[in-house]
Amino acid sequence: QWQLVEAGGGMVQPGGSLRLSCAVSGFRLDQYAVGWFRQAPGNEQEGVSCISGDGSITNSVRSVKGRFIISKDNVKNRVYLQMNSLKPEDTGVYYCAADPYSSPDFCTVAVGKGRYDYWGQGTQVAVSS
DSSP states (O other), X not given: OXXXXXXXXXXXXXXOOEEEEEEEESSOTTTSEEEEXXXXXXXXXXXXXXXXXXXXXXXXXXXXXXXXXXXXXXXXXXXXXXXXXXXXXXOEEEEEXXXXXXXXTOOOSSOSTTTOOEXXXXXXXXXXX
């Protein structure tokens, strides 16, 4: 059974940093893509960043490029999202999800629930002064 559990959310001032982690189990992290998604109140879900199974491919939405870094540790079965220079518009619930359809060298955040079948419960991020 594929499972994902997020941790690391919290409240931070604008310009601050947070590191989210996603602990995965039930599948091989080196074979499938994992993505981070977020949803703010009243907004649609948005793809943030993803990393391919073999780690060779990462993709991020334009609004976080240069600020967020996705990485993973296949030994610890964890995927991380380092978020720097946070802005109020980064506020939302952040979810990690696994794509069981991906090849090891592919990931996309252009499609969320239509492709990523396994989701964590989410962790809240609030950026406010």
